[in-house]
Amino acid sequence: MTAHIENLDVPAGMEIRGELPDGAEKVLTPQALDLIAELHRKFNGDRLERLEARRVRQQEIANGADLDFLPETKEIREDETWQVAPPAPGLEDRRVEVTGPTYKKMTINALNSGAKVWLADQEDANTPQWDSVIGGQINLLDALTREIDFTSPEGKEYTLAPDEELPTIVVRPRGWHMPEKHILVDGEETSGSLVDFALYFATAGQLQIEKGKGPYFYLAKMESHLEARLWNQVFEHAEDSFGLARGTIRATVLIETYPAAFEMEEILYELREHSAGLNAGRWDYIFSVIKNFRSRGSDYLLPDRSDVTMTVPFMRAYTELLVRTCHKRGAHAIGGMSAFVPAKDPEANEAAFAKVREDKSREAGNGFDGSWVAHPGMVALCKEVFTETLGDKPNQIDNKREDVNVTAAELLDVKSTPGAITEAGLRTNISVGIQYLRAWLEGNGAVAIHGLMEDAATAEISRSQVWQWLDAGVELDTGEKVTRELVEKLVAEEVAKLPGDESDWKDATDLFLSVAVAPDYVDFLTLPAYAKMA
């Protein structure tokens, strides 16, 4: 049945813009729409204040301030007595989590992958096209009622494995910065975070409770414990509105911004009744390091993206501190995404699996309780590697890592990162950035390029490196200085190597230039990209 806006029970003051995909009425229920309106009226002002606080801190950093652990929350860090809630049903054992967008085929593939958890992504791997925002929620609901199936154009049929084999679903709503322009309340654009949260919580999330699990979330791109407090208030409001016990909702927070690395303990504390641990969101973390200190000179210049590995000093410091902090507070520490995905060429495929094995072995050895893979083909490998360390235990929260003592100086030690800034690195950043942005504008938030998973976080690194190297007038390995003219010349050369006509790449190239060379740094590339989306 085709959905029509006039058939929906839209609360007073709300306006829905845009066509509704088939089945939209299943997720745009009166309860879900009421919750969006309530959350907007109660919390959107606080959200905007938090975003303003980010801008103030960014200005302070630009003026020379350093990041540090907060003096005003010292007591929380030093209080040895508090712990987060014990793991919720379905979240005890997280040794392998598969991530991916909520398109119908990928929903079925992810749920059939054998992973313990599926991160159903409305953030880095997704584009907030209105169809995907609503369609993804329909797929989540249909998966839980087992009314989902798919036939490919080639006739391949997809159905779900038995219930007991399916991973626990954890939904990642958009970050606090993203608006939802298709739902207005009192004439104002709503928040992408609150819309994604409310639609899932009020529909499929309630079915999760009936099935003995719960509405579980990953929270992306937060920059402070006060942003975590805001999420906690949203959770309390939603639980109270639906008559649910405190702690029914659970959230794993991605530590993927530089400021948040200095507030890990406080973030766990704010969410403690709702907490399901922390995750090391490595790609956005690297992006955030560049973004926060982009104009602070040579101490904060990173080499080519491929040289910024998990073992360089500042990345190692951040992951060690994350495990130590989580386990001290009884919380899961979940590892990040190795970007290597299976390849058709056998040699490249073997190399990709070896890289992922190395990454997951290091994480398991460091005390992480599980980790992410980007592709169902990597699930068995990650499970095997973590099982070598965990055995039959669901996690290793008892491995307290008391040997770890990470200082602010170690978190900030970007200048010890070995590597060079090369023309090849600049060309890769340009080519990958433009290819990714074209995919994004066409509605695809994750793509494989040169054997690597690329998504919003990795593309942010590429365009921010170009911006920073240009701003700093860096000298490349060739001896040439990075100037606007050079970047524009390399853009033209790299676009000429891509398939199709130059005109096919025009929108993506213009967008890339606007976020990589324009003098005013744009906070998130997804903001101007979303403005271009219908």
Ligand SMILES: CC(=O)SCCNC(=O)CCNC(=O)[C@H](O)C(C)(C)COP(=O)(O)OP(=O)(O)OC[C@H]1O[C@@H](n2cnc3c(N)ncnc32)[C@H](O)[C@@H]1OP(=O)(O)O
């Ligand atoms: C920085 C971060 O936030 S990381 C987390 C966010 N990023 C992600 O989640 C990325 C998820 N991964 C992906 O989107 C994909 O793996 C890509 C785009 C990188 C590669 O996808 P493809 O080019 O389709 O890979 P490939 O051809 O090897 O896929 C083989 C099959 O696996 C499926 N598949 C691949 N990745 C996934 C996934 N993550 N979830 C579900 N199914 C998947 C494909 O749909 C395809 O299915 P089919 O054989 O039934 O047609």
Ligand SMILES: O=CC(=O)O
């Ligand atoms: O979301 C994960 C990341 O690495 O970014």
Ligand SMILES: [Mg+2]
């Ligand atoms: Mg991220």
